[in-house]
Amino acid sequence: MTRLQTQAQSKAQVLAAPRLDQLRTDSDRLWQALMDLAKLGATPKGGVNRQALTELDRQARDLFIEWCRAEGCSIRIDNIGNIFARRPGQDTDGPAVVTGSHIDTQPTGGKYDGCFGVLAGLEVIRTLNQHGIQTCAPIEVVAWTNEEGCRFPPCMMGSGVFSDQLALDKMLAQTDADGTTAGEALDAIGYRGSDAVSPSEIKAYFEAHIEQGPILEDTGNTIGVVIGALGQKWFDLTLTGVEAHAGPTPMALRKDAMMGAAEVTLAVNRIANAYQPHGRGTVGVVNLHPGSRNVIPGQVKMTVDLRHLEPATLDAMAAELEATITEIGQRHGLAAELTPTADFAPEHFDEQCVGAVRLAAQRLDCAHMDIVSGAGHDAIFVNRVAPAAMIFVPCENGISHNEIENATPHDLHSGCNVLLHAMLEAAGVVDADEE
Structure with missing residues (x-):
């Protein structure tokens, strides 16, 4: 025994x-x-x-x-x-x-x-x-x-x-x-x-x-x-436009940071869906300034979380995100600052x-x-x-x-x-x- x-x-x-x-x-x-x-x-x-x-x-x-x-x-x-x-x-x-x-x-x-x-x-x-x-x-x-x-x-x-x-x-x-x-x-x-x-x-x-x-x-x-x-890449993104009165400012003349943020959010989800089955994309935090109902947002600070199982694919997702943000910023007249905050292989x-x-x-x-x-x-x-x-x-x-x-x-x-x-x-x- x-x-x-x-x-x-x-x-x-x-x-x-x-x-x-x-x-x-x-x-x-x-x-x-x-x-x-x-x-x-x-x-x-x-x-x-x-x-x-x-x-x-x-x-x-x-x-x-x-x-x-x-x-x-x-x-x-x-x-x-x-x-x-x-x-x-x-x-x-x-x-x-x-x-x-x-x-x-x-x-x-x-x-x-x-x-x-x-x-x-x-x-x-x-x-x-x-x-x-x-x-x-x-x-x-x-x-x-x-x-x-x-x-x-x-x-x-x-x-x-x-x-x-x-x-x-x-x-x-x-x-x-x-x-x-x-x-x-x-x-x-x-x-x-x-x-x-x-x-x-x-x-x-x-x-x-x-x-x-x-x-x-x-x-x-x-x-x-x-x-x-899944590997993870996290980013902080700041989009800066011009806050202006919501009534007198025509749609075509706005530099609306929130519009840019909305398009980025859609892009994050589009990119993740394009790299299935393991692609993930999340905008988890959105803070806008000045936060008044009748003022066009002049700045949005937001987070982006991208994930995938393959390193090369995760890098490709991040590159696509960066290019998309640049294009969105140019189209809406916004300054865009994308800062990596975490990178887990x-x-x-x-x-x-x-x-x-x-x-x-x-x-x-x-x-x-x-x-x-x-x-x-x-x-x-x-x-x-x-x-x-x-x-x-x-x-x-x-x-x-x-x-x-x-x-x-x-x-x-x-x-x-x-x-x-x-x-x-x-x-x-x-x-x-x-x-």
């Missing part, structure tokens, strides 16, 4: 292991863990407000660690507060197959964004312990610090520091609205760790997550095999990890499709230093970052089972005869 089996028996009788192809996680246990965690920061509308490095975040971290230690996991906490819970494998010192996400939320967040990925990883460990299954590689669950970035910008802070995409000193110096630094907040909740954890310790990384969009629900699929994440996940997810979905007879992530996730940063992939499950009406965010126990269970089998594919299982 292995040490892990002995630990599990101290709490409950180890169940006889089924054939691996019949191994399933416990849906009720996963759901209960999600509901228990959601009590910390619960909002009247059924959501969660548990922002990074707050007292509620500390309580959630403590609970996660308590659950992991009960399963015999060792705990490490690094210098940005990422929590690593490891279940040893036969190769004790070898690289681990890792899963995880985050447990911080938006101010009006839901129960599943991030939390599902962390607790699905815990449920994988609970299932392996329950059936006394030993893996060749260690299994590890990580709770990344401050993925949301709503209290301390930027988002994906913990995974960004871990992967050397973000500088530790700069991140610890980031402040919230009250002037508290992230470093001070980590100290206040007792989670500025000192354990050294290296990307070289990761054999493969899988992240389960709700889709946060409507595609899976719309197509009737349970599993999204995430092949990559597209991310293609590791083919072998993606293949493990797809194979697991096929073996479990889950309706699935290849999909791309339009949002940022910790897996994107991890993929730059270790092989990674993601698993999406549907969320009701594609709504997330909202207190009414919802996912069904069936879909969450299916995603957790796919995670389990993808991780076992990567980690390998020790034959009973070899123990």
